[in-house]
Amino acid sequence: MNKDKMLVEAIRDGIVLDHIPAEKLFQIVALLHLDELSTPVTIGNNLLSARQERKGIIKMAGHFVSAEEIDKIALLAPNVHLNVIRDYQVVEKRKVSLPSEIHGLVRCSNPKCITNAEPMQTFFHTSIEETKGAKAVLECHYCGRKTRAEEAELL
Numbered sequence: 146m147n148k149d150k151m152l153v154e155a156i157r158d159g160i161v162l163d164h165i166p167a168e169k170l171f172q173i174v175a176l177l178h179l180d181e182l183s184t185p186v187t188i189g190n191n192l193l194s195a196r197q198e199r200k201g202i203i204k205m206a207g208h209f210v211s212a213e214e215i216d217k218i219a220l221l222a223p224n225v226h227l228n229v230i231r232d233y234q235v236v237e238k239r240k241v242s243l244p245s246e247i248h249g250l251v252r253c254s255n256p257k258c259i260t261n262a263e264p265m266q267t268f269f270h271t272s273i274e275e276t277k278g279a280k281a282v283l284e285c286h287y288c289g290r291k292t293r294a295e296e297a298e299l300l
């Protein structure tokens with residue numbers, strides 16, 4: 146049995162986020178407000194993946210994440226693996242996937258964009274850039290400004 150599998154099997158019900166790029170781990174910890182949880186949370190970083198890359202892992206027992214939180218994780222790190230554990234079994238295992246459109250969640254980085262002047266929801270088209278690791282790119286529907294998702298200001 147490999148060690149990753151043991152980590153996943155150690156909780157009864159909850160979520161395991163695996164293959165988090167090491168440099169993104171604490172951004173995701175902040176995004177999920179893990180400091181406010183009273184349920185057990187295990188955070189590991191700089192663990193070696195099968196491909197010998199440094200990765201982070203977050204295990205949350207008795208806690209699940211919302212669809213909006215999953216979208217935000219996908220914005221920061223589009224290849225994170227999400228495992229849903231119920232009664233010690235992995236019942237769902239997938240990569241967090243970036244929706245093709247993002248409504249709200251992120252501010253447009255163009256100060257002249259209409260979404261920064263009017264009380265309206267932002268709207269972005271997403272794509273993945275595969276140079277130097279997968280990076281999500283957001284293109285504003287209204288002004289066309291492209292922003293790297295990891296540099297975008299979350300709302």
Ligand SMILES: [Zn+2]
Pocket residue numbers: 253254255258259260285286287288289290
């Ligand atoms: Zn815009």
